[in-house]
Amino acid sequence: MDLGIKGRRALVCASSKGLGRGCAEALAAEGVDLVLNARGSEALEATASAIRQAYAVEVIAVAADITSEAGQAEVLAAAGEVDILVTNAGGPPPGMWSDWNRDDFIAAFDANLLTPIALIKALLPGMMDRGWGRIVNITSVAVKAPIPVLGLSNTARSGLTGYVAGVSRQVAGSGVTINNLLPGLHDTDRLAMLDKVDSAAQGISEEAARAARTATVPAGRFGTADEFGSACAWLCSDKAGFVIGQNVLLDGGAFPGSM
Numbered sequence: 001m002d003l004g005i006k007g008r009r010a011l012v013c014a015s016s017k018g019l020g021r022g023c024a025e026a027l028a029a030e031g032v033d034l035v036l037n038a039r040g041s042e043a044l045e046a047t048a049s050a051i052r053q054a055y056a057v058e059v060i061a062v063a064a065d066i067t068s069e070a071g072q073a074e075v076l077a078a079a080g081e082v083d084i085l086v087t088n089a090g091g092p093p094p095g096m097w098s099d100w101n102r103d104d105f106i107a108a109f110d111a112n113l114l115t116p117i118a119l120i121k122a123l124l125p126g127m128m129d130r131g132w133g134r135i136v137n138i139t140s141v142a143v144k145a146p147i148p149v150l151g152l153s154n155t156a157r158s159g160l161t162g163y164v165a166g167v168s169r170q171v172a173g174s175g176v177t178i179n180n181l182l183p184g185l186h187d188t189d190r191l192a193m194l195d196k197v198d199s200a201a202q203g204i205s206e207e208a209a210r211a212a213r214t215a216t217v218p219a220g221r222f223g224t225a226d227e228f229g230s231a232c233a234w235l236c237s238d239k240a241g242f243v244i245g246q247n248v249l250l251d252g253g254a255f256p257g258s259m
């Protein structure tokens with residue numbers, strides 16, 4: 001299927017690795033020019049170069065912390081006018097309810113709530129003026145089924161979900177869609193880090209922690225960044241213009257609800 005976005009321009013945040021990179025690659029495969037971002041320049045430049053070679057699209061790489069105001073300004077200046085925005089950043093650390101103080105919540109809100117809101121506010125007016133735009137926020141299954149050790153993530157991402165629910169409907173008539181993609185368990189560095197934490201906390205091997213996590217997924221495996229990227233590219237496509245304010249779950253069947 002031709003997704004109808006060849007020649008469009010996308011900003012994909014936090015995209016040198018993992019799910020962000022999966023989204024960037026899937027958009028590049030559709031002929032979308034990219035602005036990529038991550039903090040570490042080595043992996044970012046390697047990803048940018050691999051995508052240029054594989055898909056012959058324009059790729060600009062901006063090494064900056066997207067959760068800081070300075071980083072956002074730098075990325076937005078390099079991005080200029082974009083048709084597609086994919087927001088993403090690292091997830092907050094796991095812990096217990098008694099661990100989290102005000103500073104921890106503020107850091108999580110900055111990364112996973114106020115950063116996507118700032119980027120949306122900066123780029124929405126241009127998309128609305130041009131009568132076409134796609135915004136996809138990478139959030140988490142945690143907004144549908146909160147994960148106890150990820151309380152900071154549960155809290156910040158639930159706030160973003162509420163924000164998107166309202167704003168997506170306020171701007172729907174302008175040709176701009178805003179939706180959230182909710183990853184369940186995907187095989188990335190983030191998951192490897194969580195396996196390490198479980199291994200240390202439970203006194204089991206990382207392999208055992210991974211096996212226990214896999215057993216929670218009816219599909220019997222973790223998702224891949226490629227699969228996640230494909231879903232993102234479709235949500236960003238011309239074909240998905242009637243999808244407004246939705247929370248699309250990709251979790252191999254792990255969430256047990258009927259809807």
Ligand code: NAP
Pocket residue numbers: 013014015016017018019020037038039040041043064065066067088089090091092138139140141183184185186187188189190191
């Ligand atoms: P990942 O494999 O660890 O990749 C994270 C990417 O984001 C890297 O490119 C990293 O590069 C970049 N990044 C992190 N913090 C950044 C910042 N402040 N500014 C700019 N770039 C930043 O993580 P992932 O698994 O793809 O996860 C992506 C998001 O989905 C996270 O918020 C995660 O919590 C959420 N999520 C993931 C899963 C899963 O199973 N993987 C499930 C639910 C939710 P640098 O480190 O060089 O900056």
